[in-house]
Amino acid sequence: MELLLKEKGSKGFAMAREDQKRAGMMTYSIAGTALIIIDHTExxxxxxxxxxxxxxxxxxxxxxxxxxxxxxxxxxxxAAMFKKMEDIKDVLKS
Incomplete structure (x- = not known):
């Protein structure tokens, strides 16, 4: 599985691809220099x-x-993943 991370302007996404086919995408908004908001997973x-x-x-x-x-x-x-996975909570905005 290949994972790409791209940003343009105030938006960004992570895309998963396998054999040149899109497997999924997670989008986020850049809300400043110290904050992003994950808004959609597909x-x-x-x-x-x-x-x-x-x-x-x-x-x-x-x-x-x-x-x-x-x-x-x-x-x-x-949100559900952040609730159940302790190893990623260090980047969660409190």
């Missing part, structure tokens, strides 16, 4: 249950740690 049906959403979230968390920024998870999937 996984193609062929990839349901394969951890694609989690991989994209980890890619965004990795970027947040590198930039020393916090995350607000408005997306229901991302």
């Amino acid at each position: 996984v193609e049906s062929a990839y349901f249950g394969k951890g694609v959403g989690k991989q994209m979230l980890y890619k965004i968390v990795e970027m947040a740690r590198e930039r020393n920024i916090k995350i607000i998870p408005l997306c229901p999937f991302a």
